[in-house]
Amino acid sequence: MKIAIFGGTGDLGRGLAICFAAAGHEIVVGSRSQERADQAAEGLRAALPEGNFRPMENVAAAEAAELAIVSIPWEGIEQTIPPMADALAGKIVITVANALKFGKSGAIAVQGAELPAGGPSCAHAIQELAPEAKVVVAFNNLPAAALQARHHLGADVLVCGKSRQAREAVIALTQDLPGARALDAGPLANALIIEGMTALVINMNKRYGGEASLQITGLEDAPTISAAAR
Numbered sequence: 001m002k003i004a005i006f007g008g009t010g011d012l013g014r015g016l017a018i019c020f021a022a023a024g025h026e027i028v029v030g031s032r033s034q035e036r037a038d039q040a041a042e043g044l045r046a047a048l049p050e051g052n053f054r055p056m057e058n059v060a061a062a063e064a065a066e067l068a069i070v071s072i073p074w075e076g077i078e079q080t081i082p083p084m085a086d087a088l089a090g091k092i093v094i095t096v097a098n099a100l101k102f103g104k105s106g107a108i109a110v111q112g113a114e115l116p117a118g119g120p121s122c123a124h125a126i127q128e129l130a131p132e133a134k135v136v137v138a139f140n141n142l143p144a145a146a147l148q149a150r151h152h153l154g155a156d157v158l159v160c161g162k163s164r165q166a167r168e169a170v171i172a173l174t175q176d177l178p179g180a181r182a183l184d185a186g187p188l189a190n191a192l193i194i195e196g197m198t199a200l201v202i203n204m205n206k207r208y209g210g211e212a213s214l215q216i217t218g219l220e221d222a223p224t225i226s227a228a229a230r
């Protein structure tokens with residue numbers, strides 16, 4: 001599949017790019033600048049010579065893609081999404097964006113009117129700004145460094161979105177991340193919970209060291225993480 005990653009130059013974007021390219025997908029590395037996209041694609045090729053990486057500016061990347069991933073800081077959503085709304089119509093658009101603030105006492109989830117498009121989540125804002133896109137929340141709580149290194153993640157990916165069909169497609173795609181299991185967490189209304197949990201993960205990393213991920217236990221009919229991983 002041809003996957004565009006907006007902010008494919010960043011930490012999480014490059015991690016997802018490497019893992020999905022290693023699984024055989026064509027990655028369109030999106031950026032606000034063609035030069036930064038070129039540089040990032042060069043670095044990705046050095047890390048994974050067999051990978052297929054095509055650098056483009058974000059809007060061209062949206063046009064070229066079959067599926068897109070929004071991997072930019074939350075503050076950029078209101079500027080970035082509107083020019084690509086037409087190109088994203090009918091496509092699955094995964095958002096990994098978390099609205100977080102960092103204070104003396106740790107990371108906290110941003111709430112209310114400060115959020116793009118008035119919130120209540122980054123995912124809602126993207127859906128509002130690209131109304132014909134099939135917005136799905138996924139990968140929000142995964143550690144970028146582990147993805148870049150293609151480590152076995154041993155992590156659950158919580159997926160939510162309006163369209164069940166789109167959620168199922170993202171759940172299937174997640175099998176291409178090493179050691180990740182995707183779980184259907186329901187409608188887009190719960191996006192703010194998944195996004196906000198990243199603040200907890202960051203605080204636990206700081207308190208205890210390491211790279212925490214989420215794991216849900218007690219689900220009888222869900223695949224196990226090892227079964228879901230390739």
Ligand SMILES: NC(=O)c1ccc[n+]([C@@H]2O[C@H](COP(=O)([O-])OP(=O)(O)OC[C@H]3O[C@@H](n4cnc5c(N)ncnc54)[C@H](OP(=O)(O)O)[C@@H]3O)[C@@H](O)[C@H]2O)c1
Pocket residue numbers: 006007008009010011012013030031032033036037070071072073074075076077079080096097098099139140141142143144145198
């Ligand atoms: N890092 C993690 O471990 C991690 C884990 C889970 C989820 N996330 C989420 O993933 C998203 C990306 O995280 P990251 O750590 O990869 O961030 P990042 O490295 O700071 O930024 C990613 C890319 O976004 C673009 N960007 C920066 N500011 C922007 C703006 N105002 N408008 C549009 N584009 C902008 C930049 O690309 P160009 O300059 O090339 O356009 C940058 O390389 C965030 O929303 C974060 O909450 C991160």
